[in-house]
Amino acid sequence: MDKEFHYYLTYLTAARAGFPYADALTIARTCQAVDENTHIIKVSPDSESAYSNYVSQTASLFKPRAGRMRIYPVFHFIPGNPVLPSAKRSDQRTHILNTTPDSPLANRCFDEASKTNDLMQIGITSHSYADTWAHQNFVGYKHGFNGLKGILHKFIPNIGHADAMHDPDWPAHIWTDTRLIKANRIINNKRRFLDAAKRLYEKLCDTLNIAPDRSERDSMLSDFDTAIGHEKSNSGNRGKANRIKKYVSLSMQPEYNARTIPDFTLDDWQDDAVDITRQPINEDGVEETTIEWKSAQNYKRTKWFLFQEAIKKYQKHTLEIYQNSVYKQLSPDLLAEIMRFG
Secondary structure (H helix, E strand, C coil), X not given: CCHHHHHHHHHHHHHHHCCCHHHHHHHHHHHHHHHHCCCCCEECCCCCCCEECCCCCCCCCCCCCHHHCCHHHHHCCCECCCCCHHHCECXXXXXXXXXXXXXXXXXHHHHHHHCCXXXXXXXXXXXXXXXXXXXXXXXXXXXXXXCCCCCHHHHCCCECCCCCCCHXXXXXXXXXXXXXXXXXXXEEHHHHHHHHHHHHHHHHHHHCCCCCCHHHHHHHHHHHHHHHCCCEECCCCCCHHHHHHHHHHHHCCHHHCCCCCCCCCHHHHHHHHEEEEEEECCCCCCEEEXXXXXXXXXXXXXXXXXXXXXXXXXXXXXXHHHHCCHHHHCCHHHHHHHCCCC
């Protein structure tokens, strides 16, 4: 999934579930920031306020990092049910770490994060939970199980859905997953995204201790269906700007808090927290970059710092859940491989 779901539709879903404007916005911003948090940043390294963050994504879909296997299953490819009917492949292969939608493990991760009452952890878990629909039938590390047929795919590492490129991410796109049996092969992203929104609404209602309202939920899904529009085979991401206008228009309606959704990137939070200085240090123009807190006294109150701390907490707790469940079934060599970070 891309920003359309992780930011705009996540905001609308949270608002419809009952979160007030500021809280729904924090959930949506954090949900989107998971995908933009791609670089290790060392702030004020020679001071008492020295700090380093933890990434939750890699910078390029086409350059997934083999040395960062640990982040993919936690934030983007939660292991599910490898024998689910929708996971059936033409080669009959299964994989214990295969991502499947709405899996028991995905629900457990969401529920544990929601118990913290930390809006940022709720946003993070909303990201990984929703991704179980878009990223289904891929595993979050380097393995031939992820590989698709074709000359181009031979040059892309089989990590996550890199071989499928952006096919799983676009809301009005229909594409073909050639690995699956004929009955499963045609993938309608809009159906997947609407299913994800339905369950995310229900999970966010649970977080608020509110019984999900079926009529409200169905009305929301109808709004999303109309906003996404007609899905088409091989449509790519055409119509994105128009769809975003429709999401923003929906946000102005009373049932979505009657407030506009402003644009957002993680850089907005980072710019409020740190100053980045780049200076040429030789005649070839090689740069030296220094990153310092804008306020060494108040940096722990910044949204960027709070988000990075939420990422660390979510990663730590989710790995504990995995290590006490699905990771117990892995061989020591495989576990060592997917726990790598470097």
